[in-house]
Amino acid sequence: MQSVLNALRVLEEVAGRQPIGVAELARVMELPKSSVQRALQTLHTAGWLCPADGTPTRWQVTAKALQIGRRATGELDLRDAAVPVMEELRRQTGETIHLAVPEGGRVILVERLETSQPVRIVLPLGQDLPAHASANGKAVLAASPAEALERYLAEGLARYTDTTITEPRLLLAELAEVRRRGYATNGGEWRSDVSAVAAAVIGRGGVPVASLSVNVPASRATDDSRAVHGALVSAAAKRLGVVLGARG
Structure with a gap:
């Protein structure tokens, strides 16, 4: 359950701060970078997030959320x-x-x-x-x-x-x-x-x-x-x- 909540929180934070990187997300959410990285990969696999400008270091919301x-x-x-x-x-x-x-x-x-x-x-x-x-x-x-x-x-x-x-x-x-x-x-x-x-x-x-x-x-x-x-x-x-x- 916590991993699901983390993923939803990550989605909300990315939507409000995009494009944003793992380190900044971890800082504002007060979560370990490893937890944030797992949530980002899950959301990316599900089609909710994608790398900004084609680089895997910064993330943005896809049109699916819209x-x-x-x-x-x-x-x-x-x-x-x-x-x-x-x-x-x-x-x-x-x-x-x-x-x-x-x-x-x-x-x-x-x-x-x-x-x-x-x-x-x-x-x-x-x-x-x-x-x-x-x-x-x-x-x-x-x-x-x-x-x-x-x-x-x-x-x-x-x-x-x-x-x-x-x-x-x-x-x-x-x-x-x-x-x-x-x-x-x-x-x-x-x-x-x-x-x-x-x-x-x-x-x-x-x-x-x-x-x-x-x-x-x-x-x-x-x-x-x-x-x-x-x-x-x-x-x-x-x-x-x-x-x-x-x-x-």
Whole structure:
């Protein structure tokens, strides 16, 4: 039983820290390197993990974990509906488009359409983002019920960069602005090199089921481009919400 629990813990740690090596995993999990190595090999044999960049020293989660998660939450249907909308949004903006879903106070990237530009933002599918420090997350928070927002604030607002919002009153003011203009922005609040605009996709019952974002390197983001991309992503999120409602 302990070996099974160790393997599941390893899977969770790799998903949150990928790519990661045996020594670092053993340190953060406070387990012997031999135990971690056995768990990694078991998960690799089962198809849950694979070596990052083809090297056996660092590990990452495979698409199998993402597919299981999608089946569990119905994200496959969401993806089917979202991809045509994302393709149109990419055509309009020429930038990378992400689809994310809320989970446990964070947002998880579940689909990506990449830009053709040589300088781009590359985030792995399955990457989880802090809600208060990402455009996708702030879009979801702004559309969430008051009790859900209160629970999130009660857990504290971690700092990731110099521009991360860590004071509840400032975040509440930011979310009010998101509701007013219809989209959220991120100017290096999670990673200093990442800039994005995002809008929540509202499902049946009036709650956010996903968010769409336009992601650009911070060096390429301007006030004008944020406004243009914000209007486009807001319209795209509304179209996706209509599609999901029709399917439902």
